[in-house]
Amino acid sequence: LNVYYKRAIGGIENQDEVYQLITAHAMEKDASIFRDDYFYLLNHAFEDRYFARSLALAKQVIDSFDGKKAMEPKEEKNYEQWVLFYLRLLIRANNKKEIRILAMKNWKHINIRRFFTEYCATHDETKWLMNYIKEQIPFEKDPHSVYYDYYFLKELYKKANMRKEYLRSLDQMFTMYGDHHFEIYREI
Numbered sequence: 001l002n003v004y005y006k007r008a009i010g011g012i013e014n015q016d017e018v019y020q021l022i023t024a025h026a027m028e029k030d031a032s033i034f035r036d037d038y039f040y041l042l043n044h045a046f047e048d049r050y051f052a053r054s055l056a057l058a059k060q061v062i063d064s065f066d067g068k069k070a071m072e073p074k075e076e077k078n079y080e081q082w083v084l085f086y087l088r089l090l091i092r093a094n095n096k097k098e099i100r101i102l103a104m105k106n107w108k109h110i111n112i113r114r115f116f117t118e119y120c121a122t123h124d125e126t127k128w129l130m131n132y133i134k135e136q137i138p139f140e141k142d143p144h145s146v147y148y149d150y151y152f153l154k155e156l157y158k159k160a161n162m163r164k165e166y167l168r169s170l171d172q173m174f175t176m177y178g179d180h181h182f183e184i185y186r187e188i
Helices: 002-010 012-027 035-044 051-066 073-092 096-105 110-122 126-139 143-159 163-177 182-187
Strands: none
Touching: 035 073, 051 073, 073 096, 073 110, 096 110, 110 126, 110 143, 126 143, 143 163, 163 182
């Protein structure tokens, strides 16, 4: 990977070859644990020259997954990585509408929820997301998912300096989840 990176930033003549190698690796069904690093390379080593190509590639891969009725756990993880990569590219393109649509469509993925929460907290979308999460909680079926809804809501209150709501939320989480989520104790 370091060789790829050095060659990629070393000169234009190597970049097409390195870009193709990395995208080929990233698209493998059983890609290695270094997948995050491949996406990092695509996002940083090739920022400007390959931006439009990466945007189109990510959209194409996501669309190919969308046609499937069920995914294996590895495929699910692969899909999640592509969505996160596409979200990063959409942020660079400042496409707020598409970011919101994609994040809502993939709300079940905790890492996408986490990423979108961070994005909203830094892009003046905090209040909107707080309302969205509050609306989601009654319809969530998975207890793990409900916990993360409360967790991200608490984080949004903290980032928005809404002290009273944050403390109330933290207290509610302690009451509901305090016996088996130790990070709540740490925060208190």
